[in-house]
Amino acid sequence: MSDTIFALATAPGRAGVAMVRLSGPDAAVALRDLAGALPPPRQAQYAHFRDPQSGEILDDGIALYFKAPASLTGEDVVELQLHGSRAVLAAIFAVLGRRQRFRLAEPGEFTKRAFLNGKLDLTAAEAVADLVEAETAAQRRQAMRQLQGEFGRRCEEWRSRLIAAQARLEAEIDFPEEGLPAEQWAAARREPAALRGEIAAELADDRRGERLREGVAVTILGPPNAGKSSLMNALARREVAITSHIAGTTRDVIEVALDLGGYPVVLADTAGLRDSADSIEEEGIRRARARAASADLKLVVLDATKPDEARALRDLIDARTIIVANKIDLLRETPVAQQDSWSAESLGAGKAVRVSATSGEGIAALIARLGAAVEEILSAGTAPLVTRARHREALEACVAALDRFARAALPELAAEDLRAAARALGRITGRVDVEDMLDALFREFCIGK
Numbered sequence: 001m002s003d004t005i006f007a008l009a010t011a012p013g014r015a016g017v018a019m020v021r022l023s024g025p026d027a028a029v030a031l032r033d034l035a036g037a038l039p040p041p042r043q044a045q046y047a048h049f050r051d052p053q054s055g056e057i058l059d060d061g062i063a064l065y066f067k068a069p070a071s072l073t074g075e076d077v078v079e080l081q082l083h084g085s086r087a088v089l090a091a092i093f094a095v096l097g098r099r100q101r102f103r104l105a106e107p108g109e110f111t112k113r114a115f116l117n118g119k120l121d122l123t124a125a126e127a128v129a130d131l132v133e134a135e136t137a138a139q140r141r142q143a144m145r146q147l148q149g150e151f152g153r154r155c156e157e158w159r160s161r162l163i164a165a166q167a168r169l170e171a172e173i174d175f176p177e178e179g180l181p182a183e184q185w186a187a188a189r190r191e192p193a194a195l196r197g198e199i200a201a202e203l204a205d206d207r208r209g210e211r212l213r214e215g216v217a218v219t220i221l222g223p224p225n226a227g228k229s230s231l232m233n234a235l236a237r238r239e240v241a242i243t244s245h246i247a248g249t250t251r252d253v254i255e256v257a258l259d260l261g262g263y264p265v266v267l268a269d270t271a272g273l274r275d276s277a278d279s280i281e282e283e284g285i286r287r288a289r290a291r292a293a294s295a296d297l298k299l300v301v302l303d304a305t306k307p308d309e310a311r312a313l314r315d316l317i318d319a320r321t322i323i324v325a326n327k328i329d330l331l332r333e334t335p336v337a338q339q340d341s342w343s344a345e346s347l348g349a350g351k352a353v354r355v356s357a358t359s360g361e362g363i364a365a366l367i368a369r370l371g372a373a374v375e376e377i378l379s380a381g382t383a384p385l386v387t388r389a390r391h392r393e394a395l396e397a398c399v400a401a402l403d404r405f406a407r408a409a410l411p412e413l414a415a416e417d418l419r420a421a422a423r424a425l426g427r428i429t430g431r432v433d434v435e436d437m438l439d440a441l442f443r444e445f446c447i448g449k
Helices: 027-035 084-099 108-117 122-134 137-147 150-174 182-203 206-216 230-237 279-292 307-316 328-333 336-341 363-379 390-407 411-429 433-443
Strands: 005-008 015-023 045-050 057-066 077-084 102-104 216-221 253-259 264-268 297-303 322-324
Touching: 005 084, 005 108, 005 336, 015 027, 015 084, 015 108, 027 057, 027 077, 027 084, 027 102, 057 084, 057 433, 084 102, 108 122, 108 433, 122 137, 122 150, 122 411, 137 264, 150 182, 150 411, 182 390, 182 411, 206 264, 206 363, 206 390, 216 230, 216 279, 216 363, 230 253, 230 297, 230 322, 230 363, 230 390, 253 363, 264 363, 297 307, 297 363, 322 336, 322 363, 390 411
Parallel strands: 005 102, 216 264, 216 297, 297 322
Antiparallel strands: 005 015, 015 077, 045 057, 057 077, 253 264
């Protein structure tokens, strides 16, 4: 971190205002050379920004200086608020690029420096990326909880309790002639058992945190020509999938991200389910069934004029299924006897939602029902703490170590199990053994964060 880094911290392209951020040992010197003087720390100051070599005015704007360690990264940080012109930014970057030990920041490098300088723990650093990527209100709220340290504090509390329990066992190992009083040995056993229960309770959240971060997976299924792709376009309010009267048009999985009442959904259209001798269509059907198996919710779309098709899809219908009777606009041309024979209740998925993907009739009711189902998945119980697979793996490793502890016959073995459990928690916040994951983690960030 001996280099001073700089990057555009706002979106690229023409804009009214752009912000360039600098961080490192020579950030203040660079600002003094550009603006002619260093403003007081944490006070915005209007300035003309000049090329130090030619004296040419490159732009005028606002300069901010944050003196270490009271800054985003813990280093000297400078922010330049400029006109959002490509020519202005190119000129500023050219001046900064000429300076010794100055370079463009890598993705996530500002946040990485904040972590390495102790300004953030690893859960809060990850929350920065999640907040930047948030597309729905629920995702924003979850990212803010993580950024404010809710999960990190809980992990550190668990870790402190484990270390305290470990200290009691170390006393027995270090002073065996004195012996560990029975009440202390019992206490050393009770605390890890209580911790194990607390952590297991957080893990038993049906992966709501990961679902909220990544989006609830909703898969559209059904026979060919039931109107699955038309329904996807209606829900997305744009032409996402190709529609045609020719059966088998969709042969692969097509995805689109939606915001349903503030909750994220990843909607997937799939190939029509039928017996086929076409090897490509066969692969599409295999993928459709695979997505059905992993989906959080399924929309089984059926032609309302062909109720008998529902029987062939019984194996896909369960409590996670919403049956959609599409093409209700054609029922006006269908004999009354066939209309009366249509029923979804007998399939075990409740009453079908009747829609017309072409006219839009019933789509609002379907969105309301789907939104309620998504909300039920994501909002049950308290707000989830675990939001990434990395967190879950570490907590599962901690629980496994505590299970070994409960079976350990010797204090030495029990103490080692507690050390392993504490190390697993430390990896979540970045206390221990994280060097190998840092580069991969911060590569997910955008440049300028």
